[in-house]
Amino acid sequence: MRRSVRIALAFFLCVALVGLGVHYAESYDDRWPYPTENELDDDYAAHVGEDALVFGQVTAIDTAAGELTLESETDDGTRIELVADTVPTDGSEPAVEEGGFVQVYGTLEPDGEITTTETVVVNPNSGAESYKLAVSAIALLAGMGYFLVHWRPTLTGWEVRRG
Amino acid sequence: MAELLSHLLVVWAVLTVASWRLEWLTSRWIAVGVVGGILPDLNRLAIAVPERAIADFLGASFQVDAFHTLGGITVLAGIGAVMFAQNQRRAFGLLFAGAFVHLLTDAVKSYADGQAAMWLYPLTSYRHPTPNLYVSADPEVLALTFGIAGVVFVIDRWQNVGSGSTASQNGEHDT
Numbered sequence: 002m003r004r005s006v007r008i009a010l011a012f013f014l015c016v017a018l019v020g021l022g023v024h025y026a027e028s029y030d031d032r033w034p035y036p037t038e039n040e041l042d043d044d045y046a047a048h049v050g051e052d053a054l055v056f057g058q059v060t061a062i063d064t065a066a067g068e069l070t071l072e073s074e075t076d077d078g079t080r081i082e083l084v085a086d087t088v089p090t091d092g093s094e095p096a097v098e099e100g101g102f103v104q105v106y107g108t109l110e111p112d113g114e115i116t117t118t119e120t121v122v123v124n125p126n127s128g129a130e131s132y133k134l135a136v137s138a139i140a141l142l143a144g145m146g147y148f149l150v151h152w153r154p155t156l157t158g159w160e161v162r163r164g
Numbered sequence: 165m166a167e168l169l170s171h172l173l174v175v176w177a178v179l180t181v182a183s184w185r186l187e188w189l190t191s192r193w194i195a196v197g198v199v200g201g202i203l204p205d206l207n208r209l210a211i212a213v214p215e216r217a218i219a220d221f222l223g224a225s226f227q228v229d230a231f232h233t234l235g236g237i238t239v240l241a242g243i244g245a246v247m248f249a250q251n252q253r254r255a256f257g258l259l260f261a262g263a264f265v266h267l268l269t270d271a272v273k274s275y276a277d278g279q280a281a282m283w284l285y286p287l288t289s290y291r292h293p294t295p296n297l298y299v300s301a302d303p304e305v306l307a308l309t310f311g312i313a314g315v316v317f318v319i320d321r322w323q324n325v326g327s328g329s330t331a332s333q334n335g336e337h338d339t
Contacts, residue, residue, distance in 0.1 A: 002246070002252050007246040007247075007252070008246075010242070010246045011243055011246045011247070014239050014242045014243045014246070015243060017239050018230075018231075018236070018239045018240065018243065019222070019226075021230045021235055021236060021239060021286070022218075022226045022227055022228060022230040022231075023222065023224045023225065023226050024230075024286070025227050025229065025230035025233070025285065025286075026215075026219070026224075026225035026226050026227040026230070027224065027225050029227065032282060032285075032289040033282075034291070035277075052277075054275070054276055054277045076215070076216075076219075076225060076227075077216065078216060104274075104275065104276040105276060106275075106276035106277040118276075118277075119276040119277065119278075120276060121274045121275065121276040121296075121299060122299065123299050123300065123301065124301050125301065129301035130301075132167070132301060132303075133167040133300060133301055134211075136167040136168070136169045136306065137167045137168035137169065137205065137208070139169060140167070140168035140169035140171070140172050140202075141168060141202060143169070143172070144168075144172050144198050144199060144201070144202055145199070145202075147195050147198055148195045148196065148198065148199045150195070151191065151192035151195045152192065152195070152196075155249060157249045158246075158247050158248050158249035159247055159248045159249060159255075160249045160250070161192060
């Protein structure tokens, strides 16, 4: 493939990638089967009684009351607070700490409360996210290192590294 | 998503097993597939460049999570492929294959409502049922993928010794 064709293709594909990201964002609220954080922030009351799947960082745990408070974020950075009526447990202890991250599926009740059907603990504590990022950074370096063992950059593009 | 290391180990293992049948699939092309395994996680760019900053620049909403979909990896693999001096089609195929294995691995992780992410976008917004096999912070996932990759590595070495050939390592059959 000629270099000019490759450059034109790369430009076209970069534009397509930006377009994809824009369409994904603009159509997300319509495609997601539950009320999104944006919609809950706009008019929570309109969605009371509906099922929802919310993702958020745990900000408080009240084991006595059996309540899990989480914060979700809208696209513009607004944080909305929701209170789920179930604290996930691991044995007799809460399975998540403040700073952890959870998914809560349940029914929206007035005043930001959720009658929980199921909770998934994504990050049991704030350290879990650091663990994932650290391991991922190692993977990125290892993956690129493995690639560079076999390929070298040239002005015409990636070429096989000989010898 | 699982952490990236598990994804890359799975991609490497799958492509190495495939190389036992496909003579042209040499280690240099497996390395391209491994880089493909990184592509869906480019949505992590949002850590460095906030989506709101991109949206303000574009004047429209923008989500990098689009990269973590079938459409996203197709376009990203295309961009990656045209950066190769030769064999762009093969490069596209390997980049796409690595990214697709990554998405398949994510398709079985846990969701509270039992349905996977909308990773088939833009073909469909369908969320298929997921067996809820893992969450991304499980250290057991990394241990398991290390185990699988280790077994594949040992068999791969044994095959090369058994056949008396190091062709797949040296890329002698590469075209």
